Amino acid sequence: MNKNHFYFFLAVLLLLFTGSLLGQDSLQHHAIFPEGITVEYGIGSYAVTDEYISTEKYSGSLPYYSITWANQHSNYVYHLKIDFGNSSEIKNNNVSSDIYQFTLNQGFSYALPKFTLFDNDTYLYLGPSTELFFYFNEQNIAVSGFDYAQSFALLISGGINSQLFYKLWNDFNIEGTFDFNILSFGFRMVDMEENDESPAKILTLISANNVVFTLGPRYYLLDNLSIKAAYLFHLTRIDSWEPLLSASDNVVFTLTYGF
Numbered sequence: 001m002n003k004n005h006f007y008f009f010l011a012v013l014l015l016l017f018t019g020s021l022l023g024q025d026s027l028q029h030h031a032i033f034p035e036g037i038t039v040e041y042g043i044g045s046y047a048v049t050d051e052y053i054s055t056e057k058y059s060g061s062l063p064y065y066s067i068t069w070a071n072q073h074s075n076y077v078y079h080l081k082i083d084f085g086n087s088s089e090i091k092n093n094n095v096s097s098d099i100y101q102f103t104l105n106q107g108f109s110y111a112l113p114k115f116t117l118f119d120n121d122t123y124l125y126l127g128p129s130t131e132l133f134f135y136f137n138e139q140n141i142a143v144s145g146f147d148y149a150q151s152f153a154l155l156i157s158g159g160i161n162s163q164l165f166y167k168l169w170n171d172f173n174i175e176g177t178f179d180f181n182i183l184s185f186g187f188r189m190v191d192m193e194e195n196d197e198s199p200a201k202i203l204t205l206i207s208a209n210n211v212v213f214t215l216g217p218r219y220y221l222l223d224n225l226s227i228k229a230a231y232l233f234h235l236t237r238i239d240s241w242e243p244l245l246s247a248s249d250n251v252v253f254t255l256t257y258g259f
Contacts, residue, residue, distance in 0.1 A: 032123045032165050032167070032173075033070065033072060033077050033109070033111075033125060033163070033165070034070065034175075034218065034226060034228075034256045034258070035070045035071060035072050035077070035258050036069075036070065036224065036256055036257050036258035036259050037067070037068070037069055037256070037257050037259070038066075038067070038068040038069075038070070038254055038255070038256040038257075039066070039067055039254070039255050040064070040065070040066035040067075040068075040083070040252050040253065040254045040255075041063070041064065041065060041066075041252070041253055042063070042064035042065075042066075042232055042250035042251060042252035042253070043061060043063055043064070043250060043251060044061065044062075044064075044232075044248060044249045044250035044251055045059065045060075045061060045248065045249050046059065046060060046061065046062035046085075046087070046090060046099070046246070046247075046248040047059040047246065047247055047248075048090065048097075048099065048137070048244070048245070048246035048247075049243070049244070049245045049246075050137050050151050050242075050244050050246075051242040051243045051244070052151040052188075052189055052191075052241070052242040052244070053097075053137060053139050053149050053150075053151050054092070054139070056092045057092065058090045058091060058092045058095075058097050058099075059090065059091070059092075060087060060089045060090040060091055061087060061089060062085045062086075062087045062090065062099060062101070062248055063085055063086070063087065064083065064085045064232070064248075064250050064252065065083060065084055065085065066081065066082065066083035066084075066252075067081070067082050067083075068080070068081040068082075069081075075110065075111075076108045076109060076110050076111075076127065077108070077109040077110075077111075077125065078106075078107075078108055079106065079107060079108075079109065079161075080105075080106045081103070081104075081105045081106070082102075082103070082104055082105075083102075083103045083105075084100070084101060084102045084103070085099075085100070085101050085248075086098075086099065086100045086101075087099055088140075095139065095140065095141050096139075096140045097137055097138065097139045097140060098137070098138040098139075098140065099135075099136070099137055100134075100135070100136040100137075101133075101134065101135050101136075101246075102132075102133070102134045103131065103132070103133050103134075104131065104132045105129055105130070105131040105132075105161075105179070106129065106130055106131075107127055107128060107129025107130065107161045108127040108128060108129075109125035109126065109127040109161060109162075109163060110125065110126060110127050111123065111124075111125055112124045112125070112126060117166060120166060120167055120168060121167045122164065122165065122166050122167070123164070123165040123167070124162065124163070124164050124165075125162065125163040125164075125165075126160070126161075126162045127160075127161055127162075128158065128159070128160065128161075129158070129159050129160065129161040129179065130156075130157065130158055130159075131155070131156075131157045131158075131159060131179075131181065131210070132154075132155070132156055132157075133154070133155040133157070133210050133236070134152070134153075134154050135152060135153045135154075135236065135244070135246070136150070136151075136152045137150065137151040137152070138150050139151075150189070151189050151244075152187075152188075152189050153186070153187065153188050153189070153236075153238055153244055154186065154187040154188075155181065155184045155185070155186050155187075155203070155208060155210055155238070156184060156185045156186075157181035157182070157183065157184040157185075157210060158181070158182055158183050158184075159179065159180050159181035159182050159183075159210075160179070160180060160182065161177070161178075161179045162177065162178045162179070163175065163176070163177050164176040164177070171219060171220040172217065172218070172219050172220075173217065173218045174215075174216070174217055174218075175214075175215070175216060175217070175218050175228065175230070176213075176214060176215045177212070177213065177214045177215075178211075178212075178213050179211070179212045179213075180209065180210070180211045180212075181205075181208070181209065181210045181211075182204075182205060183202070183203070183204060184202075184203040184204075184208050184210075185200070185201075185202060185203070186200070186201050186202075186203040186207075186208055186238060186240065187199055187200050188201075188238065188240070188241040188242075188244075190241060197241065201240050203238070203240055206239075207238070207239050207240045208237065208238045208239070208240065209235060209236070209237045210235075210236050211233075211234070211235045211236075212232070212233070212234050213232070213233045214230045214231065214232045214233075214252065215230060215231050216228055216229050216230025216231060216252070217229065217230075218254075218256075223258075224257060224258035224259065225255075225256070225257055225258070226255075226256045227253075227254065227255055227256075228252075228253075228254035228256070229251070229252070229253055229254070230251075230252045230254065231249070231250070231251065231252075232248075232249075232250040232251075232252045233247070233248070233249055233250075234246075234247065234248045234250075235247045
């Protein structure tokens with residue numbers, strides 16, 4: 001088992017243990033919102049242009065790991081999500097780069113009135129969220145005075161999260177999510193020798209975006225156990241310093257256990 005898998009399963013055990021200790025409202029299993037512990041694994045394509053290091057595009061495969069805890073209260077759902085990805089196979093021709101991304105997101109989702117779409121019940125949840133996003137890029141190439149080139153970015157954001165549930169049958173839903181930041185406190189590596197630009201700034205939607213979109217079917221094996229396969233798109237753009245633009249397309253497999 002490599003280091004990434006070890007940390008992933010350790011985090012799963014930690015969240016399971018924490019969830020059993022915290023006082024929670026009783027869960028209605030097989031509810032519309034998938035409550036409980038959710039673990040995800042995804043694989044797909046990733047591309048990044050990080051102009052602090054290079055104006056060239058680097059691309060490859062970036063595995064995706066995620067853990068979510070969701071708990072339904074009387075009039076809202078609270079959810080906490082951790083996801084991360086790491087790959088040393090992000091390349092431009094023969095030059096490779098080691099990419100690491102980490103996200104900690106927590107938010108509240110409030111149910112809007114149920115409506116009908118193509119004769120099927122549809123449910124929409126909407127609410128605020130806060131998020132910490134960290135990006136690190138280490139290029140595997142020698143540069144003047146060093147044996148590596150590094151770049152990092154950090155966003156601490158407030159934003160909006162939304163979840164759509166389209167109920168086809170009793171045990172089968174089509175689900176979509178759309179999360180995005182509105183206002184962020186951003187950090188970026190800067191070259192102190194070349195300019196006096198501040199490494200920390202307040203960023204709006206014009207200067208920084210961190211967007212996640214998912215869409216896919218969920219099937220309930222049991223009242224408290226479900227599986228899901230989904231498409232996940234993640235876009236990060238930061239323009240206030242040397243521009244950073246990254247995007248990933250993933251096929252994600254999900255297991256949710258309600259308790």
